[in-house]
Amino acid sequence: MPEQTYGRIAYRVYLSVPDWKSWPRRLRRIYASLEDWGSSEEAVQDMVEQWGWDWESILKLSNATQSFRDALETFREDGEYPKGRKHWALPITTSQLKAVYIREGELTSFASLDENPKAITHHQRVVHENDMLGLAEAYPARDDIGGMNSKNGGGSGSGLQQFVSEEN
Numbered sequence: 001m002p003e004q005t006y007g008r009i010a011y012r013v014y015l016s017v018p019d020w021k022s023w024p025r026r027l028r029r030i031y032a033s034l035e036d037w038g039s040s041e042e043a044v045q046d047m048v049e050q051w052g053w054d055w056e057s058i059l060k061l062s063n064a065t066q067s068f069r070d071a072l073e074t075f076r077e078d079g080e081y082p083k084g085r086k087h088w089a090l091p092i093t094t095s096q097l098k099a100v101y102i103r104e105g106e107l108t109s110f111a112s113l114d115e116n117p118k119a120i121t122h123h124q125r126v127v128h129e130n131d132m133l134g135l136a137e138a139y140p141a142r143d144d145i146g147g148m149n150s151k152n153g154g155g156s157g158s159g160l161q162q163f164v165s166e167e168n
Contacts, residue, residue: 006103013100015084016092019067025105026053027061027068031075032097039076 014020020028029051030044037047048058062068075081081091 006099009096010100010103012084012088012092013096016082017071017097019071020100023065023068024061025101026058027065028097028101028104030058031068031071032094032101034072034075035081035094039072044072 017031020031023031030047033047034044037043044058045055048055062072071082081093081097083091
């Protein structure tokens with residue numbers, strides 16, 4: 001069941017932000033954090049510097065990724081993340097974006113652990129320094145992602161039940 005729930009969350013994210021998968025991981029993390037940190041140029045710069053990233057490097061990456069710049073501008077104008085479909089009642093949430101971001105990162109991290117046993121220590125340090133454990137929770141247990149009591153639907157634990165029968 002959790003796999004199906006994650007699939008529905010990812011489905012919403014990929015429909016709402018079609019170029020998500022083409023963005024570099026650092027830009028995906030920035031986009032998923034806009035609601036928490038703010039979306040102004042100053043807020044994004046503060047976010048980047050707090051994470052220990054080079055601001056000039058991020059600016060260069062951002063300028064080379066026009067679809068990210070467009071999505072950032074749309075967020076600044078609307079004050080919220082987009083809806084994947086016009087008839088969806090709610091836009092995607094920060095929690096949904098972070099769930100997809102973290103799951104994608106887990107796959108990358110797992111692959112590096114297979115190749116290098118020393119990577120386990122590095123992975124533990126990265127997880128701790130970036131407070132990733134604070135974001136990793138069971139999807140059905142979180143109302144803001146799609147738990148049983150979610151305002152996004154509920155019922156099966158997916159929180160996205162109203163989208164199950166949609167083909168387009």
